[in-house]
Amino acid sequence: xxxxxxxxLLTWAALLxxxxxxxxxxxxxLGPWSIALNLGLALLxxxxxxxxxxxxxxxxxxxxxxxxxxxxxxxxLFVMLPVDYLTR
Amino acid sequence: xxxxxxxxxxxEDAEQQREAGLMGMWLFLATELxxxxxxxxxxxxxxxxxxxxxxxxxxxxxxxxxxxxxxxxLTSGLSMALAERMAHAGAPQLARxxxxxxxxxxxxxxxxxxxxxxxxxxxxxxxxxxxAFEYDGPDAAQAHLFFDFYFAMTGLHALHMLIxxxxxxxxxxxxxxxxxxxxxxxxxxxxxxxxxxxxxxVVWVFVFTSLYLLRS
Amino acid sequence: xxxxGTHYLNEGWTLRSWLxxxxxxxxxxxxxxxxxxxxxxxxxxxxxxxxxxxxxxxEMVESDTYNKLFSAHGIVMVWFFLVPSIPATMGNFLLPLxxxxxxxxxxxxxxxxxxxxxxxxxxxxxxxxxGGVDTGWTFYTPYSTLFSNSAVVLAASGVFVVGFSSILxxxxxxxxxxxxxxxxxxxxxxxxxxxxxxxTSLIMILATPxxxxxxxxxxxxxxxxxxxxxxxxxxxxLLFQHLxxxxxxxxxxxxILPGMxxxxxxxxxxxxxxxxxxxxxVISIMAIALFGFIVWGHHMFVAGQSLYAGILFSFxxxxxxxxxxxxxxxxxxxxxxxxxxxxxxMIYGLSFLGLFTIGGLTGVIxxxxxVDIHLHDTYFVTAHFHYIMVGGMVTAYLGxxxxxxxxxxxxxxxxxxxxxxxxxxxxxxxxxxxxxxxxGFLGMPRRYHAYPEEFQLLHVMSSLGAGVLAVGYLxxxxxxxxxxxRGKPAGDNPWDAxxxxxxxxxxxxxxxxxxxxxxxxxxxxxx
Ligand code: HEM
Ligand SMILES: [Cu+2]
Numbered sequence: 001x002x003x004x005x006x007x008x009l010l011t012w013a014a015l016l017x018x019x020x021x022x023x024x025x026x027x028x029x030l031g032p033w034s035i036a037l038n039l040g041l042a043l044l045x046x047x048x049x050x051x052x053x054x055x056x057x058x059x060x061x062x063x064x065x066x067x068x069x070x071x072x073x074x075x076x077l078f079v080m081l082p083v084d085y086l087t088r
Numbered sequence: 089x090x091x092x093x094x095x096x097x098x099x100e101d102a103e104q105q106r107e108a109g110l111m112g113m114w115l116f117l118a119t120e121l122x123x124x125x126x127x128x129x130x131x132x133x134x135x136x137x138x139x140x141x142x143x144x145x146x147x148x149x150x151x152x153x154x155x156x157x158x159x160x161x162l163t164s165g166l167s168m169a170l171a172e173r174m175a176h177a178g179a180p181q182l183a184r185x186x187x188x189x190x191x192x193x194x195x196x197x198x199x200x201x202x203x204x205x206x207x208x209x210x211x212x213x214x215x216x217x218x219x220a221f222e223y224d225g226p227d228a229a230q231a232h233l234f235f236d237f238y239f240a241m242t243g244l245h246a247l248h249m250l251i252x253x254x255x256x257x258x259x260x261x262x263x264x265x266x267x268x269x270x271x272x273x274x275x276x277x278x279x280x281x282x283x284x285x286x287x288x289x290v291v292w293v294f295v296f297t298s299l300y301l302l303r304s
Numbered sequence: 305x306x307x308x309g310t311h312y313l314n315e316g317w318t319l320r321s322w323l324x325x326x327x328x329x330x331x332x333x334x335x336x337x338x339x340x341x342x343x344x345x346x347x348x349x350x351x352x353x354x355x356x357x358x359x360x361x362x363e364m365v366e367s368d369t370y371n372k373l374f375s376a377h378g379i380v381m382v383w384f385f386l387v388p389s390i391p392a393t394m395g396n397f398l399l400p401l402x403x404x405x406x407x408x409x410x411x412x413x414x415x416x417x418x419x420x421x422x423x424x425x426x427x428x429x430x431x432x433x434x435g436g437v438d439t440g441w442t443f444y445t446p447y448s449t450l451f452s453n454s455a456v457v458l459a460a461s462g463v464f465v466v467g468f469s470s471i472l473x474x475x476x477x478x479x480x481x482x483x484x485x486x487x488x489x490x491x492x493x494x495x496x497x498x499x500x501x502x503x504t505s506l507i508m509i510l511a512t513p514x515x516x517x518x519x520x521x522x523x524x525x526x527x528x529x530x531x532x533x534x535x536x537x538x539x540x541x542l543l544f545q546h547l548x549x550x551x552x553x554x555x556x557x558x559x560i561l562p563g564m565x566x567x568x569x570x571x572x573x574x575x576x577x578x579x580x581x582x583x584x585x586v587i588s589i590m591a592i593a594l595f596g597f598i599v600w601g602h603h604m605f606v607a608g609q610s611l612y613a614g615i616l617f618s619f620x621x622x623x624x625x626x627x628x629x630x631x632x633x634x635x636x637x638x639x640x641x642x643x644x645x646x647x648x649x650m651i652y653g654l655s656f657l658g659l660f661t662i663g664g665l666t667g668v669i670x671x672x673x674x675v676d677i678h679l680h681d682t683y684f685v686t687a688h689f690h691y692i693m694v695g696g697m698v699t700a701y702l703g704x705x706x707x708x709x710x711x712x713x714x715x716x717x718x719x720x721x722x723x724x725x726x727x728x729x730x731x732x733x734x735x736x737x738x739x740x741x742x743x744g745f746l747g748m749p750r751r752y753h754a755y756p757e758e759f760q761l762l763h764v765m766s767s768l769g770a771g772v773l774a775v776g777y778l779x780x781x782x783x784x785x786x787x788x789x790r791g792k793p794a795g796d797n798p799w800d801a802x803x804x805x806x807x808x809x810x811x812x813x814x815x816x817x818x819x820x821x822x823x824x825x826x827x828x829x830x831x
Contacts (some may be wrong), residue, residue: 001432004173012166016159022301023155029304042297048289053286055167055279060107062482063114070118074125076597081129081546084601085136087612098484098815108409108483115475119513126517130532138538196773229537236530236537240521257826286736 009054018045094270106212106276113280117287120248124291127244131237131298134230141230144221146303148213149238150204157200158292165289166194168256168282172220175278180271183278184263190285191256198249201242214239241295246290255281311714311811327814329712332397333390334418342384342425347777349377354767362754370753371438372454378441380432383463384425386693387555390562391508392473394704395501397712399477401805402495404486404823406815409479420465428462431455440751442552443784445533445544457526460519467512467519470558474508477501488823492586492636495803496579497826499586500565504592507554507561511597515551518544542608549600557596559693560660561589562769563700564631567653570707571635573801574650575642575653578828582635595624605676613768614673621671628664628715632657647799648722652703655730666741681751684744687737695733702729702780709784710798714810715791718783726784729776733764735769757816802829 001009022041025034051057056067099105099106099144171186208214212222215232216239259281263274312329315321322330325698353373357365365373400407408414431437437459439448448456479493481502522544524530531537572579578666579585601609601617637658644650666688670676679685706726706745739762744750748759755763797806802825808817 002173002177003182005170007171008166008169011169015162015165018160019155019162022231022297025366026151026301027301032274034304038297038301040295042301045293047284049165049290049293053289054283055166055172059110059114062091065113065146066111066114070121070510073118073122073597077122077125077129077514077550078132080598081133081550082136082602083611083616084546084604084613085133087610096411098409098411099403100556104483108479112410112413112475113480115478115509116471119471119475119509121513123513123517126514126550127521130521130543130547133540134538135542141538198317216530218529220522233531233534233537234537237533239528240524240530240532 007052011048015045015048049081089304092121094273096128102272109276109280113283117283120287123243124294126174127237127241128294128298131241134233134237135302138227138230138233141227142225143303144225145231146299146301148211148223148225149300150207151300151303153200153204154296157197157204158296159194160197160200161289161292164190164197167193168285170277172282175275178271180263180269180274181265187256187260187263187278191253191260194249194253194256194285198246198253201246202292205239205242208235216278238299241299245288245291245295252281252285254289255284263265310813310816311809313713313811315814320730324415326407326415328396328400328408328411328414329812331418332393332712333416335392335396335421338418338422338425339385339388339393342380343777345429346377346380346385347774349380350770351774353377354770356753357755357763357768360755360760365752368438371434371440371751372432372436374751375437375440375459376432379428379437379459379463380560380695382441382555383466384421384428386559387420387466387470388473389559389697389701390566390704391477391501391504391558392417392469394566394701394708395477395504395562396419396473398708398805399449399480399498399501400484401517401612401711401808401812401816402803403484404489404804404817404821405480405484406817408476409483410476413472414476417469417476420472421469422813424462424464424466424507425712426462426471427465428459430588431458431462434458441759442548443519445522445525445541446535449533457523459801460522464516464519464523467516470508471512474505474512477505478509480622481505482566486821486823489804492583492741493823493826496568496582496585496589497562497565499589500561500568503589504558504561507558507593507596507797510557511551511554515555516549518547518551521755542604545604545607546600546802549603550597553600554593554596556689556692557592559697561592563660563697564589566700566704566707567635567656569801569803570649570653570703571638571657572830573707573799573829574647574653575639576645577638577642578830579634580637580640581630582827584630585612585634591627592624593625595620599624602671602676605673618673619670622668625664625671627666628660632661632664646718646723647706648726649703649799651723651726651730652699652706655726655733656696656699656703659691659699659730659733663691663696666691678816679744681749682744682752683740683748686750687740687744690737690740695737699729699733702726705780705784707799708805709787710794711805711810711812713788713791714794715787716788716794716798717791720814721779721783725776725779727776728772728779732774732776733770734770736766736773737769739763739765739769 018041022038025037028034041059095102095105167186167189171183174183174186212220213235215221215235221232221239225231259277310514312327322334325331356370435455437456438454439452439456443460481498522534525533531539533539533541535541568579568585599617599621600612602621605614670679670685670688702722743759743762748755794810796810807821
């Protein structure tokens with residue numbers, strides 16, 4: 001099999017495995033731990049999709065900077081927004 | 089670059105044109121990401137404020153069906169990535185076949201989603217357009233809020249799916265064997281649509297996690 | 305190759321050759337025309353507001369009508385004039401020329417963004433005609449969602465739609481700046497106008513979508529009855545303010561950075577000196593774009609946000625003033641020892657410098673948490689942001705128009721009349737808005753149509769000043785119109801300026817340059 005195609009298939013398999021784990025974690029109902037794990041696993045799935053299905057891994061460095069920048073801005077919103085709510 | 093490459097008159101060469109297109113698409117997806125970030129940011133705040141009510145409301149959703157739907161969508165991500173591979177490998181007709189598979193999977197996702205919405209409607213869990221909200225747990229007001237987010241998020245995601253499906257159908261038609269099919273242009277179009285499709289997958293992963301999985 | 309004597313303007317005369325053009329220079333003209341219409345619509349609302357405020361009693365209009373007047377004024381001026389003002393017109397026209405490119409990277413997208421802009425404008429105009437909106441330009445919840453009986457959905461949808469036009473413009477500019485620069489034009493050789501538009505574009509694509517979402521949620525709340533900002537369900541109306549200002553504070557920099565770019569071009573050219581501290585200028589432009597994102601809470605000091613968040617946002621706001629101060633000092637240092645020519649563009653440039661400085665310094669006063677408790681929602685705030693948005697940006701817009709008019713049209717305009725207009729603007733502006741600082745300090749709240757007698761003198765000064773200001777805005781319409789019809793041919797480089805845009809003919813040919821230029825020197829190579 002062509003190595004590129006194999007990467008795609010492996011990515012898909014990994015996505016399904018992580019999905020199964022994530023659902024299991026949710027069903028186990030570990031309270032706050034479930035939330036943390038579920039969010040972590042969602043990030044992992046998102047990362048796999050972006051890296052291999054959107055070809056970020058093989059993209060030019062500038063594109064990777066842009067992707068990182070977008071992520072950083074989401075992060076900015078998610079860090080600054082709760083400041084008010086956590087200290088009210 | 090190869091002969092027969094179609095270069096718009098304001099570009100110097102095909103390489104510049106290809107890179108500009110890719111960069112434009114990445115920037116567009118960055119704005120899409122921030123659009124959803126606004127909605128998810130609001131959800132995160134309320135999830136923090138009304139944790140128990142939201143978890144209880146989440147348990148009213150159909151997890152098995154949504155999990156199956158997630159599998160379908162992730163698989164459509166694979167089929168679209170394969171379509172891109174085929175296009176790059178110079179096999180536009182194989183690419184079209186994978187595009188057709190993607191369309192079929194995407195349409196099934198929407199059909200299942202529609203069934204789910206109908207189910208919530210008949211259970212009285214759709215607080216839209218003045219419909220009665222017949223929630224059987226405690227904290228009905230906050231559950232209302234949860235379902236507001238549910239319909240906003242899944243609705244907006246479904247809208248993006250529809251746009252993606254329209255683009256895929258268009259690609260499928262554009263790629264039919266005919267005189268005047270410009271291979272390099274077709275590759276660019278498949279690649280850019282593929283990125284969009286994968287992005288819609290990414291959004292779903294977070295919609296699914298936030299709404300269905302945070303149940304305790 | 306096109307024949308001698310043809311350029312982008314006389315290439316085609318049909319309506320179709322305009323409405324379906326993908327030439328960035330023609331699209332810039334379409335934006336000029338559209339936003340000028342919006343400027344006068346917004347101006348009409350301002351005129352009625354100032355007339356009403358001549359007398360203490362609310363005699364001319366009902367308070368309800370007054371609410372609709374200042375809302376229409378704010379919405380139209382911010383989103384339909386000021387946000388697109390410089391980028392969509394001069395940015396569109398000049399960015400490819402300054403980069404030595406034949407067009408923007410995505411010409412069709414550029415045309416699409418104009419259509420989207422116009423569509424959004426039609427939505428909002430329909431809202432204004434069909435009963436008006438009374439929420440103010442900020443659309444604050446829960447008023448906008450639960451209580452207002454006005455055309456909120458239409459107006460918010462218009463602003464939502466227009467957001468996509470700024471996103472497309474921003475995206476186009478970023479890709480163009482990265483991918484289409486002429487040989488030798490390295491990043492550190494870019495004119496500051498390009499840097500300013502680049503930074504503005506970054507803000508446009510990163511901030512606008514969050515505003516879109518906030519507005520979408522308002523529309524969904526009113527149309528579908530979801531209740532994300534509804535306190536009865538446990539929703540938080542302040543969340544809207546957070547999302548709104550996550551866009552709108554960075555957006556105030558959308559509304560000033562391009563002006564800073566224009567002024568850097570003007571001041572160097574008419575002082576005949578290279579810009580002082582080019583690298584520092586570049587760094588401050590980018591720093592403003594970045595730090596502009598973490599200060600939004602200064603609009604919410606007394607809105608019910610936590611005290612600790614207030615302290616943090618106050619601190620960050622002090623920091624964000626630093627790069628603006630650096631820029632102001634660098635412009636001043638550029639003037640120092642220069643051979644200054646007092647042409648109309650230069651007078652606008654110098655006015656910008658003075659008015660922006662006052663606007664920025666009063667911003668620092670407002671950033672002080674304790675002081676803002678007294679000043680919030682008074683005329684002091686109104687004066688602060690008008691000094692920056694009107695005194696700064698609109699002045700820079702006119703300055704840029706006067707500077708590049710010869711390039712854009714190939715014609716000169718009247719020197720003396722343009723100087724009269726520029727001076728009228730400076731005098732009229734200060735007469736209009738300086739009294740508002742005093743009014744605010746004395747406790748006059750904004751957005752009221754009646755007021756105690758003791759404020760009348762200052763209000764009358766302000767309304768008279770607005771009359772002078774109007775002359776400053778209308779006069780250019782006259783001599784620019786005259787110039788199009790009878791103006792002397794300008795030549796390729798009437799100001800003897802550097803920059804690639806001055807190396808091609810005036811008006812430029814369709815594809816901008818006969819041969820792609822090569823750059824070998826730093827920008828502003830004046831000796
Ligand atoms: C550079 C361009 C700037 C623009 C276009 C601008 C615009 C505005 C606008 C529109 C408002 C009023 C919002 C409202 O209440 O409706 C405002 C308020 C404010 N501005 Fe600025 N501003 C600028 C720069 C600054 C700077 C440099 C500072 C401080 C260092 C600053 C500090 C503030 C503060 C603290 C307020 C809140 C006042 C209040 O509502 O009580 N601004 N500004
Ligand atoms: Cu601000």
